[in-house]
Amino acid sequence: MKRLLMLFCFFFATGVSAAAAPTPDVLVRNVTNEVLEIVRADKAIQSGDTARVLGLVNDKVLPHFDFRRMTMLAVGRDWRSATPEQQARLTEAFRTLLVRTYSNALTQYRDQTIDFRPFRMAADETRVQVRTEVRQPGGQPIGIDYMLEKKADDSWKVFDVIVAGVSLVTNYRSSFAEEVRAGGVDGLIRSLESKNRSLEAEQAQS
Amino acid sequence: MSTRMKTGEKAGSSSGRRSFRVAAAVVLSAALLGGCAATRNNPDDPLEGYNRAMFTINDRVDRAVLKPAAEVYRTVLPSPARTAAGNFFSNLRDPWISVNNLLQGKFTDAWTDAMRFVFNSTLGLAGLIDIASDMGLPKHDEDFGQTLGAWGVGEGPYFVVPLLGPSTVRDTLALPVDFAGDPLDAVDEVRTRNSLTATRVVDARARALGVEKTLEEGTLDAYGYARDFYLEQRRYKVSDGETTRVYEDFDDGFEDETSPAN
Numbered sequence: 001m002k003r004l005l006m007l008f009c010f011f012f013a014t015g016v017s018a019a020a021a022p023t024p025d026v027l028v029r030n031v032t033n034e035v036l037e038i039v040r041a042d043k044a045i046q047s048g049d050t051a052r053v054l055g056l057v058n059d060k061v062l063p064h065f066d067f068r069r070m071t072m073l074a075v076g077r078d079w080r081s082a083t084p085e086q087q088a089r090l091t092e093a094f095r096t097l098l099v100r101t102y103s104n105a106l107t108q109y110r111d112q113t114i115d116f117r118p119f120r121m122a123a124d125e126t127r128v129q130v131r132t133e134v135r136q137p138g139g140q141p142i143g144i145d146y147m148l149e150k151k152a153d154d155s156w157k158v159f160d161v162i163v164a165g166v167s168l169v170t171n172y173r174s175s176f177a178e179e180v181r182a183g184g185v186d187g188l189i190r191s192l193e194s195k196n197r198s199l200e201a202e203q204a205q206s
Numbered sequence: 207m208s209t210r211m212k213t214g215e216k217a218g219s220s221s222g223r224r225s226f227r228v229a230a231a232v233v234l235s236a237a238l239l240g241g242c243a244a245t246r247n248n249p250d251d252p253l254e255g256y257n258r259a260m261f262t263i264n265d266r267v268d269r270a271v272l273k274p275a276a277e278v279y280r281t282v283l284p285s286p287a288r289t290a291a292g293n294f295f296s297n298l299r300d301p302w303i304s305v306n307n308l309l310q311g312k313f314t315d316a317w318t319d320a321m322r323f324v325f326n327s328t329l330g331l332a333g334l335i336d337i338a339s340d341m342g343l344p345k346h347d348e349d350f351g352q353t354l355g356a357w358g359v360g361e362g363p364y365f366v367v368p369l370l371g372p373s374t375v376r377d378t379l380a381l382p383v384d385f386a387g388d389p390l391d392a393v394d395e396v397r398t399r400n401s402l403t404a405t406r407v408v409d410a411r412a413r414a415l416g417v418e419k420t421l422e423e424g425t426l427d428a429y430g431y432a433r434d435f436y437l438e439q440r441r442y443k444v445s446d447g448e449t450t451r452v453y454e455d456f457d458d459g460f461e462d463e464t465s466p467a468n
Contacts, residue, residue: 166435
């Protein structure tokens, strides 16, 4: 009986610590399931309500992303020549672009299902990949993999999303480098910010 | 069955040769055009001048014809019907996928593909239901361009094919072989073949509705993004997912870290 009680306490304790800092696979699964459940139940999001889906993404998804790291990877070696202020503006502009684009994609979500692939990690690992697969009836399954890094506070943050084998972050690198070559880091910031403004205006109209 | 396949093979190979000549002519003239056009700095894309022009033309054709057709298709056909159509066309591709796995020495995958075709064509009601996936026989994605890649053939310059879109010179030259290995190409009745082919194209496009919007909204240069996406995805497929990703840290030091994409 005493042993059983100890076992119970053990489970309880590990359960609590897992809730404080979930392992990366649990984190990805929980966030995915929670967001999709909301989308599935929300007629406004399904009919393309941008403000509503942005709110959902802001609340549930963004806290688990490291946008500074993502922006650095998208910009590439030009990041080194950017001032801290430029880096902050780049991060802000890139975050806005990504969030808007992929939030809109979320409104397209219908009858797909997500498979979570088996996950293993060593206790001391600080960078892992969590693999999922989107199954759509009648179509080829699409892999969506999340790269996560462990932060100083023991939380895990996503810094890359790989869709069908392609990094949605580093795939920006050649076009960003092109912008920097043409107009410097400020030129890239201007392009990103004007792109965001035109999207915002478009969405305000519709 | 056997006599039909024979005539099918014949029709396939002759039209294969025809499309090979067309593809070769297209690649050649594009190379000449690209040589004249002002080239930029991307080493993967020496034909950028031609490619950008063709990308724009393809985009216009898509907006005028294919996308509207796909929208009608999605509106008119209920979801279960579209699923059945997708399964049907997907099933027809499995024998050719099996052949390509065989050519690449992946015998287990080739066997799986063949079994998929057998089960889906019979128990799955001529491919309308994908019961093989539920039986634990996963769908693979292979084509002759990937087989060439697996054999060590380099991809060559990036190349936008008229109407078909992003490709490389290697993958474009492989297309006629894929057409020859396509069961639809073996359908002798012209009208049936054409309408089946058209339905397959529209069905595939209907599955990708919304992609063009994401591309338009999410990038500074849709052309460059589509190019890099295609190239990275092809390399991933050719290596069957065994690519190594590099995640540098540009914040401190000059050491580049690598991490395998296990």
